Amino acid sequence: MEPSVSTTVSPASNHTQNSTGGSCYWEISDKTRLCRFLCYGSEGDIYTAREEGRVSLESAGALLSMLQEGRGAEVVEEIKRFSQDGQAVRLGPSFFALALCSQHSDLKTRQAAFKVLKEVCLDPAHLFSFIQIKKELKEGMKCGIWGRALRKAVSDWYNEQDAMSLAAAVTKCKQREGWSHQDLLRLCHAKPANEAIALICKYVTKGWKEVQDSYSDKHNSEEVVKVLSYLEIVEKAKHSCDETEVINLIEEYKLEREQLLTEHLKSKQVWRALFKEMPLQSLLRFLGKLTANKILEPGCSETQAVCDRIQCETALKKAKIHPLSLLLSSENYKRGQGYQGKTKWEPDSSILKAIDYAFYKSFMNVEPMGKRFVVAVDVSTSLSSIVPGSSVSTAVAAAAITMMFVRTELDTHVLAYSEGALVSCSLSADMTLAQVTAELVKLPGGSTDCTLPITWATENEKAVDVFIILTNNPLWAFAASPLEALKNHRQKAGAHSKLVMCGLTSTGHAIADTEDRGLLSICGFDMGALSVIRNLAQDLI
Incomplete structure (x- = not known):
């Protein structure tokens, strides 16, 4: 008996049903x-x-x-x-x-x-x-x-x-x-x-002096007094040349980097005060600068405090830090120099260990989508390129993305394929990033066909909601068109299947010239790509 299929129309699309009830074509509205x-x-x-x-x-x-x-x-x-x-x-x-x-x-x-x-x-x-x-x-x-x-x-x-x-x-x-x-x-x-x-x-349009003149002799409400006091602190910090005073104001009133002068930010002690309350995502972004300026040095108390914050599960959860964000931070820090300017640093091993620990803990922040996934990694090339705009190799990026689905989605099947061969990968949620990377790249290289994972799922009667193909650069000879393979799977599996083709080093490509809403291409990779995949899986785009 054919599986029953819901005929509910997604809010972001129009579904055209075939004679068996399977959704074989989606019109892009x-x-x-x-x-x-x-x-x-x-x-x-x-x-x-x-x-x-x-x-x-x-x-x-x-x-x-x-x-x-x-x-x-x-x-x-x-x-x-x-x-x-x-x-x-x-x-x-x-x-x-x-x-x-x-x-x-x-x-x-x-x-x-x-x-x-x-x-x-x-x-x-x-x-x-x-x-x-x-x-x-x-x-x-x-x-x-x-x-x-x-x-x-x-x-x-x-x-x-x-x-x-x-x-x-x-x-x-x-x-x-x-x-x-x-x-x-x-x-x-x-x-x-x-x-x-x-x-x-008045403060914005007339300035602090006029505010002082207007409110100094007035009987002010409690809220006005609070605002006055806060603005007075900001003004005091802005005009202070006393490093100790600025540090005290930062620590007592939680002033942030944007409220200080450029001159203040040349001080190591000021930075030490700032990073105590700095949002965790911002702290990760400034690790290289803090190390380069010798604010974070091996074995010092500030470095230990930063490591403790990075590893704190409560802080990770509160900041909703994503594991791939931590991976990017780790690889950028490991690189030892910024992408702009001449800033260089010697990466601190304890900081790298802290980020690595946080990487595995942060999978708790990934909200499951509850869909059926096939993540297929094309190993026809060595996957040794670097994802543009980052310091992450395509092999590590593919492994990290795969790990995210294995650890957070109950129904995920991982495949590695090349040279007409396709291997099912036995990955578990407790594997490390290095172990997953090694598992994915063990097949020999050669030409590739991205329709293999779709054909595999169809032949094995495995209904899939989203196929995610990870590859260096999508240049293939197809045995059949990806769209036709996907349509065939939809019809036989009775599933509203979608296909995401992610060229990790690509600068621009399309899977096919089609009006089918279930196909999407990703060129390169960043945190935004994950949002795009999530939105597509949940019928939002």
């Missing part, structure tokens, strides 16, 4: 293209790792089409969902889409966009990006952007913040994209909602 755009800035089926840059109207055809069809409210809801749920690899496309909606001719679309501004633009940097995009979109239209709706939305953005959070935000991120808080508050004609917000607005 405008909604799907919009979701891809919001996820990684392109409506196409290729995600390119570490590719940044401005998005444009040319890359947002589905967004424009949906707006023209009167589906603005639907678009805004998707923008909100992708930006809030951590599904977006890059936030720029969400800001672009929201800016476009905010100046659409349809009143309800504009109102919906401005209503979610604070939920999409969570911090000043986001807000500045949104405003700059609006300016760029309007430049060709020869009209201003500061209408009543935008003035109210920006004013509300400030007024609806917690006063202490806003005070910290305006002192940590003062300007970006050519805009400052002073610019925005002046242009939006803000009317502060309460005295504490009024104090912060």
